[in-house]
Each structure stands twice: as structure tokens, then as C-alpha cells.
Amino acid sequence: MSSSLIIIDKAPYGRENAMSGIYIAIASLDKGIKFDILLMGDGVYVALKNQSSDKAIHYPSVSELIYSIFPNGTLFVHLASLIERGIKYEDLIEIAELVDGKTLYNISKTKKHILKI
Amino acid sequence: MKMMDTSNKNLSNRKVLVIVLLDGPYISQYADIGYNMANTALKMGYDVKIFLYMDGVHLPRKKQDPSILPNISGNFEELIKKGCEIRACIRCAAARGYINESDYLKKVEITSVYDLAEWMNENSKVVLLGS
Numbered sequence: 001m002s003s004s005l006i007i008i009d010k011a012p013y014g015r016e017n018a019m020s021g022i023y024i025a026i027a028s029l030d031k032g033i034k035f036d037i038l039l040m041g042d043g044v045y046v047a048l049k050n051q052s053s054d055k056a057i058h059y060p061s062v063s064e065l066i067y068s069i070f071p072n073g074t075l076f077v078h079l080a081s082l083i084e085r086g087i088k089y090e091d092l093i094e095i096a097e098l099v100d101g102k103t104l105y106n107i108s109k110t111k112k113h114i115l116k117i
Numbered sequence: 118m119k120m121m122d123t124s125n126k127n128l129s130n131r132k133v134l135v136i137v138l139l140d141g142p143y144i145s146q147y148a149d150i151g152y153n154m155a156n157t158a159l160k161m162g163y164d165v166k167i168f169l170y171m172d173g174v175h176l177p178r179k180k181q182d183p184s185i186l187p188n189i190s191g192n193f194e195e196l197i198k199k200g201c202e203i204r205a206c207i208r209c210a211a212a213r214g215y216i217n218e219s220d221y222l223k224k225v226e227i228t229s230v231y232d233l234a235e236w237m238n239e240n241s242k243v244v245l246l247g248s
Contacts, residue, residue: 002239016171017139023208024170028234035234113237115245117139 002112003034009041009116012062013053018046019062021117026068036111037069038104039096040078044085047077047092063093070095078104134158135166135236138173139247142189147246148176152192154244159199166241167196168233169205173247174213177203177225190222197224204228 006025012018021037028035039046046062053059066075077096082089089098099107108114136155140147155165169176181190197203203225205215210227218227237243 002237004237020139020171020209023230024233027230028237031231031234033234033237112239113241113243115137115243117245117247 003036003110004028004113004115005036005038005108005111007038007040007114007116008043008046009039011042011045012051013057013059017117018043019060019065021115022046022062022065022069024115024117025073026065029069029072034072035069036074036076036107037066038076038078038099038107040081042081042085044077044081044087047075047096048087049091049093067093067095076104076107131162131164131240133164133166133236133238133241135168135233135241135243137168137170137233137243137245137247138176139171139245141172141175142178142181143183143186144172145248147248148173148189149187149192151244151246152189152196155196155201156199159196159201164200164202165196166202166236167193167204168236169203169209170230170233171206171209171247172213174205174210174215177205177221179220179222193225194222197222204232206230206233 006021008018008021010017025035051061051063053061075095076099079098079100136151138151158165177193205227207227
């Protein structure tokens with residue numbers, strides 16, 4: 001069975017990309033297609049805990065939405081992007097899995113499709 | 118009967134190029150790049166499917182008149198005539214006021230992102246263009 005990955009490298013809320021990327025993953029998983037998400041660059045902000053976008057700007061919380069991929073999909077978070085932004089692992093939602101560059105390379109080799117949104 | 122089976126087999130094994138477009142017309146060159154890729158792939162015998170996502174749902178709108186720029190809807194019309202399948206995400210389309218296909222070129226369908234999920238299979242290559 002083919003397995004795919006979507007890379008989200010944009011912060012949530014400033015643009016539609018993060019939410020739309022998550023929807024592609026959810027739809028694929030609903031269809032029984034293995035699909036993972038990788039957050040890198042500003043995309044790592046998607047995995048921050050305690051977001052209150054619904055109250056503050058009337059946008060659905062992407063960190064709540066992203067739970068929908070669990071447990072069949074994996075949420076990878078790029079370690080270097082996290083460190084660059086001063087974010088700690090404990091600041092992230094529970095389903096986040098940290099990956100370094102080498103692990104990321106190995107994950108990408110197993111994917112049929114890799115999209116960057 | 119035997120010939121028919123062979124033909125069906127060939128059809129199911131055809132390579133498919135899926136292009137996902139995220140940007141609206143003219144704001145970037147991605148729609149033109151997507152058009153050129155689709156056109157070339159069709160000439161090479163690929164099946165080509167275009168999925169319009171986010172602002173990409175503006176692309177097949179009828180009656181565009183960009184004056185000095187290449188007319189995206191004209192280009193899309195040409196692709197449709199050549200057999201390219203074009204679908205737009207219903208969530209993105211509804212958010213932007215396209216409640217049905219009447220504002221769109223003929224044969225452009227409004228469907229869900231589940232169609233994109235189905236298009237991403239073993240026979241396809243997917244290219245996502247947008248900013």
C-alpha cells in the first residue's frame with residue numbers, strides 16, 4: 001500500500017495552508033491510505049499546545065484538528081526547526097514525534113508521494 | 118473478448134499525472150506552469166488530473182479577461198478538450214462563493230478532497246504547485 005507525507009512549513013492562521021494540509025491527510029487516512037504529516041520551519045507552530053484560535057480569531061484550532069490523524073497517521077516535527085524557534089518538546093501536543101535530519105531522510109525514502117503545502 | 122481485456126488492462130496501468138494548484142489566477146505563475154506541465158504530459162500519453170485547492174478554485178472561472186496576461190480559463194478549456202479532468206475542492210469553493218459549477222467552465226466538477234486522496238495511488242505522480 002502506498003504511503004504519503006505532507007510537509008507543512010507555514011504557521012497556522014496567517015494562511016490557509018496548514019489547515020488545508022491537515023484536511024488532505026485526514027481525507028487520505030479516512031480512505032485507508034497511510035498518510036503522515038511533517039511540520040518543519042514555521043509549520044512547527046501547528047503542534048503547539050493550548051491554542052485558543054477559536055476564541056481569539058474565530059478560526060478552528062489546527063492543533064485540535066491534527067489529532068484526527070491519530071493513531072493511523074503520524075505527526076512528525078522537525079527537531080532543528082523547533083530548536084531554532086526556542087520551542088521545547090513539552091510545549092507540543094502529545095502526538096508529536098520529533099525527527100532529526102537523518103530520520104527524516106529515511107522516512108522520505110519510504111513515501112510514494114511527498115507534498116509540500 | 119481477449120482484445121477487450123488487454124485494452125482494459127492497458128487503461129488501468131496508464132500513468133497518471135496529478136497536479137494540485139493552490140494559487141488563484143495571475144497572482145503567481147503557478148497556474149501557467151501547471152498548464153504547461155499538463156499539456157506536455159497529455160502529449161506524452163499520460164492521463165492528467167488537476168485538483169484545485171484553496172485559492173486554486175478561482176482558476177476555472179468563466180469570462181476571465183486578463184488583458185495582457187495569458188488567459189487561464191482559456192488554457193483550462195484547451196486542457197479539458199484534450200481529456201484533462203479538473204475538480205475543485207468543495208470546502209474551498211464554497212468558502213469563496215462557488216456554490217455550484219455554473220460559474221465554472223463546462224466539465225469542471227466541484228467535489229471533495231477525498232477525490233484527491235483517491236487520485237494519489239500507485240499509478241500516479243502528484244505535483245503540488247502554489248505558494
